[in-house]
Amino acid sequence: MPEYEVAARAVLRALGIELEIVQQATCCGSPVVESFTADWVYLAAYNLALVEQMGHSTIVTVCGGCTNTLTRAARALQDPDLRAEVNHRLESLGLSVTGRVEVRHLVRLLAEREEKVRARIVHPLSLRVALTNPCQVFRPGDIMGFDDPMEPQSLRRLVELTGAEVVEYGGEDECCGATLYLASPDLALAAGRRKLEAVQEADLLLHGCGNCQLLLRRFQRMIVRDERNLRKPALLLPQLVGLAMGLPEGELGLREGTWR
Amino acid sequence: MNHPDECLQCGTCVTVCPVEMVGGHAIVTFLADPDATDYSVWLCTSCWRCQEACPGGVSIYELMMEQRRREEAPAGYRAAFESVLACGLALQVPQEELDQMRAAWGLEPTRLPPPGLARALLCAEDGDRW
Numbered sequence: 373m374p375e376y377e378v379a380a381r382a383v384l385r386a387l388g389i390e391l392e393i394v395q396q397a398t399c400c401g402s403p404v405v406e407s408f409t410a411d412w413v414y415l416a417a418y419n420l421a422l423v424e425q426m427g428h429s430t431i432v433t434v435c436g437g438c439t440n441t442l443t444r445a446a447r448a449l450q451d452p453d454l455r456a457e458v459n460h461r462l463e464s465l466g467l468s469v470t471g472r473v474e475v476r477h478l479v480r481l482l483a484e485r486e487e488k489v490r491a492r493i494v495h496p497l498s499l500r501v502a503l504t505n506p507c508q509v510f511r512p513g514d515i516m517g518f519d520d521p522m523e524p525q526s527l528r529r530l531v532e533l534t535g536a537e538v539v540e541y542g543g544e545d546e547c548c549g550a551t552l553y554l555a556s557p558d559l560a561l562a563a564g565r566r567k568l569e570a571v572q573e574a575d576l577l578l579h580g581c582g583n584c585q586l587l588l589r590r591f592q593r594m595i596v597r598d599e600r601n602l603r604k605p606a607l608l609l610p611q612l613v614g615l616a617m618g619l620p621e622g623e624l625g626l627r628e629g630t631w632r
Numbered sequence: 633m634n635h636p637d638e639c640l641q642c643g644t645c646v647t648v649c650p651v652e653m654v655g656g657h658a659i660v661t662f663l664a665d666p667d668a669t670d671y672s673v674w675l676c677t678s679c680w681r682c683q684e685a686c687p688g689g690v691s692i693y694e695l696m697m698e699q700r701r702r703e704e705a706p707a708g709y710r711a712a713f714e715s716v717l718a719c720g721l722a723l724q725v726p727q728e729e730l731d732q733m734r735a736a737w738g739l740e741p742t743r744l745p746p747p748g749l750a751r752a753l754l755c756a757e758d759g760d761r762w
Contacts, residue, residue: 378738402678404712404722405713405716407709408705414753414754507680511684522681546650546653546654547653554708556706559654559675562655
């Protein structure tokens with residue numbers, strides 16, 4: 373989903389943060405690899421090792437799954453025995469890992485800079501927004517250590533910073549359907565439909581995870597088919613924040629005038 | 633799958649499960665009723681809500697993952713895993729296509745991981761298990 377990276381970079385640049393891509397990164401491993409082998413942590417550790425090799429102490433993620441997997445792997449690597457085993461396997465690649473990399477999902481990165489974001493808002497938005505909390509960014513609470521794990525507020529607060537009104541529809545923590553799609557496409561589309569039916573008062577859907585955006589935007593036509601009245605535009609968090617910062621649509625991965 | 637001793641069968645997990653909310657039955661159905669058969673550990677979305685809410689402190693996520701490793705995977709999961717083993721990514725994309733796509737969006741080039749790297753990392757000690 374290149375538009376997510378485009379918009380995230382634009383918003384972070386406005387806040388004075390430049391991102392560098394992790395070359396040769398693999399899939400983080402979750403939930404797919406973890407479903408087949410307890411060795412998933414080796415794949416996650418490889419990606420953390422690449423970040424350490426770059427000399428960085430933080431990796432920024434835009435996917436809930438990567439956030440969750442990499443954070444749990446970093447925690448697991450605090451065990452010296454596991455760390456030694458992992459490093460033994462990484463050695464042939466010329467890599468090593470300490471697991472001391474901070475994993476920051478974009479929602480958290482922005483939430484931890486709320487005042488900086490607020491100061492950059494120059495074009496408050498007059499929109500009614502229905503949000504979906506990224507499900508893997510806040511739990512398990514004792515490992516993620518951020519926000520209220522069962523009733524997270526950070527995404528709502530960020531949306532409110534843009535001037536947009538958050539429409540409460542009761543499904544903020546319900547499944548978008550994306551992960552369900554791997555096991556049951558029918559149930560996944562039913563989950564997406566349940567959301568679209570519940571958010572009719574809103575002008576648009578707002579997502580903090582690329583998977584939610586994938587199911588509810590790219591797959592939306594599979595969900596609603598001919599029912600045009602159920603269709604909704606869907607934006608990613610940095611696209612909404614960027615618009616409120618006055619950044620041009622084209623720099624946020626939005627086609628001018630067509631996303632509404 | 634053994635029913636965990638710490639489970640109180642209180643059903644809290646069922647009430648917070650997003651899969652149950654849309655009519656599916658995930659591992660929480662089995663936790664609330666050990667005799668249940670109409671559920672699948674593959675429907676879990678890895679949202680961790682059940683484990684967070686569990687008053688008995690059951691490690692539901694690990695229980696679910698351990699059971700997945702004992703079962704035959706649905707086609708979608710199997711295909712994604714095979715792709716990771718082959719190229720390191722759950723969805724395969726050729727380097728040339730990735731370069732063109734990123735250039736079109738004005739993004740810096742990204743090099744894909746070497747083929748076989750993920751397989752080597754995951755299978756180093758155990759031979760070709762998969």
